Amino acid sequence: MMLVTYIPRMLPLVVLSKMNIPPLVLNWLKYIPIAVLASLLAPEIFMNETGLDISLNNQMLLAAIPAFIVASLTKNLFYTVFSGMGAIIIISRFLG
Amino acid sequence: MKRKEFLSGVKAALPIVFGYIPVGMAFGVLAAQIGLTVSEVFFMSLLVYAGSGQFVAVSLMSAGASAVAIIFTTFLVNSRHILMSAALVPHVRNIPRWSLPLISYGITDETFAVAMGEVTKEKKGELFFLGLNITSQSFWILSTVIGASVGNIIPDPRAFGLHFAMPAMFIALLIMQIKNKKGILLAMLAIGLSILFKSILPGNWNIILATILTATIGVMIEKWTVKYSPSSSG
Numbered sequence: 490m491m492l493v494t495y496i497p498r499m500l501p502l503v504v505l506s507k508m509n510i511p512p513l514v515l516n517w518l519k520y521i522p523i524a525v526l527a528s529l530l531a532p533e534i535f536m537n538e539t540g541l542d543i544s545l546n547n548q549m550l551l552a553a554i555p556a557f558i559v560a561s562l563t564k565n566l567f568y569t570v571f572s573g574m575g576a577i578i579i580i581s582r583f584l585g
Numbered sequence: 586m587k588r589k590e591f592l593s594g595v596k597a598a599l600p601i602v603f604g605y606i607p608v609g610m611a612f613g614v615l616a617a618q619i620g621l622t623v624s625e626v627f628f629m630s631l632l633v634y635a636g637s638g639q640f641v642a643v644s645l646m647s648a649g650a651s652a653v654a655i656i657f658t659t660f661l662v663n664s665r666h667i668l669m670s671a672a673l674v675p676h677v678r679n680i681p682r683w684s685l686p687l688i689s690y691g692i693t694d695e696t697f698a699v700a701m702g703e704v705t706k707e708k709k710g711e712l713f714f715l716g717l718n719i720t721s722q723s724f725w726i727l728s729t730v731i732g733a734s735v736g737n738i739i740p741d742p743r744a745f746g747l748h749f750a751m752p753a754m755f756i757a758l759l760i761m762q763i764k765n766k767k768g769i770l771l772a773m774l775a776i777g778l779s780i781l782f783k784s785i786l787p788g789n790w791n792i793i794l795a796t797i798l799t800a801t802i803g804v805m806i807e808k809w810t811v812k813y814s815p816s817s818s819g
Contacts, residue, residue, distance in 0.1 A: 494635045526758055
């Protein structure tokens with residue numbers, strides 16, 4: 490288990506950093522952060538155990554709104570995490 | 586100077602710590618319930634160190650899956666880190682090669698996201714990465730061990746909003762990565778694709794497929810805009 494966790498993390502970094510990467514590949518890699526972050530986030534806030542959930546019952550989605558606003562205004566990780574955590578506490582009080 | 590750089594990594598890890606505490610404790614509780622000892626949990630978090638990988642492995646163990654099945658599934662769950670590891674390459678050119686195997690040991694969704702946010706602002710040395718990774722993993726190990734030792738007597742993390750720490754962190758880091766309209770478009774595309782793939786495929790194939798497709802479309806849009814409007818840089 491350790492190897493199948495470590496190898497995917499280690500090989501690309503160690504091997505590719507030795508090589509000259511073609512510009513096309515570098516370009517492609519440039520888009521990985523946005524793509525991977527959006528892909529990780531989407532199911533967390535737009536889905537529940539059964540599937541897509543865009544409704545007022547979805548507390549994670551509701552809390553994501555102020556978090557998005559704070560993130561856009563401040564570009565600050567701490568403010569966003571704290572306002573998001575505050576928002577979900579308040580929302581869960583109101584919606585049970 | 587070196588100390589300062591290491592500490593900047595430690596500081597950058599703090600939002601991750603908020604997220605790891607409840608998830609790690611939840612893992613520890615679950616692992617203890619299916620019969621793993623505290624020291625097994627400790628070594629799993631030390632040696633494997635993969636949030637979703639560990640959850641999947643433990644639920645497979647409780648279902649009586651074979652070792653081969655567990656190892657193969659763990660690999661699939663972790664294969665998204667191939668993309669993250671590769672995406673870090675352009676940002677570690679300045680870093681001594683000896684440290685790369687060590688730095689890559691600590692790549693998780695969260696440390697990757699935070700590191701990417703920081704390296705796009707300014708170049709970072711190996712001590713930053715080590716500070717970030719060691720802090721994050723220490724709290725992961727600690728939380729899983731506490732979860733496994735004290736079990737269900739811990740208070741509900743939801744009361745403190747801790748279950749939203751990780752999504753909020755991804756929101757902030759995503760916003761920080763978006764620099765223009767194309768970024769917004771690609772983020773929305775990845776969100777749509779991730780939801781679509783999650784609805785039709787098991788496990789977390791959605792992350793790998795949505796990421797590969799979105800990055801490829803990003804390159805194609807770039808080629809297209811350069812071809813048709815040589816003055817714009819996207």
